[in-house]
Amino acid sequence: MDVGKVADAPHILIVDDDARIRQMLTGYLADEGFRVSSAPNGTAMRQCLAHDEVDLVLLDLVLPGEDGLQLARAIRAQPSMANTGIIMLTGRSDVIDMVVGLEVGADDYVAKPFHLREILARIRSVLRRVQPAALAEPGPNPPSGPAPGDGEIIRFEGWQLDLGRRELKAPGGSEIVLTTGEFDLLATFAKHPGRVLNRDQLMDLTRGRHWEAIDRSIDAQVARLRRKIESDPKHPTLVKSVRGVGYVFTAHIQ
Structure with missing residues (x-):
């Protein structure tokens, strides 16, 4: 139907x-x-x-x-x-x-x-x-909300993250397909390089407080993201864990 x-x-x-x-x-x-x-x-x-x-x-x-x-x-x-x-x-x-x-x-x-x-x-x-x-936002009364990406491109360690097109390209030039959640998580990390972010902060920055702050949901998203951007997901060099706190994006932003 x-x-x-x-x-x-x-x-x-x-x-x-x-x-x-x-x-x-x-x-x-x-x-x-x-x-x-x-x-x-x-x-x-x-x-x-x-x-x-x-x-x-x-x-x-x-x-x-x-x-x-x-x-x-x-x-x-x-x-x-x-x-x-x-x-x-x-x-x-x-x-x-x-x-x-x-x-x-x-x-x-x-x-x-x-x-x-x-x-x-x-x-x-x-x-x-x-x-x-x-x-x-169809209909006569669309809700207020954040504006779409402004076309900014973030480059790190040979990777290219296009916020406007919502695309990620690997160092070799191939496009890496990310889900909505994975892209939002990577964009959040890339906008806050070197800053340790706890799980509640990541929830706020990627989904808003309507999403329940369950630690394992963020951990699951990080694990999925690592499988796509880390050469060895079990020993990550881009998104590192900070025991008892959260995660930190350690890549150098160009």
């Missing part, structure tokens, strides 16, 4: 086996100016993704057949969808589930039952990080 009147509005895909939740979210988000599709399971999700571009997926954790974690992995396995937002929906409050969701590339996590305004705020927050502000 595809709902929405504005063809160039951000496209949200709701994947939930509860028809009432799909119907409620579809109507609400369409009224807010989004284009909305919905799917009851992984098979229908894949069909939608194969035929249309999707900007953000609201993905239920517990689904028949493939669960939300498996489907999030499948989305992140496609380079073309590296910048597609993923917000996990779950009735569970288990921290382990949250951390695993982050490890497979989810951008945010919302527990059921949720308020519709909270869902809207989370969606706009994720979209602002991956799209121009005008596209991420």
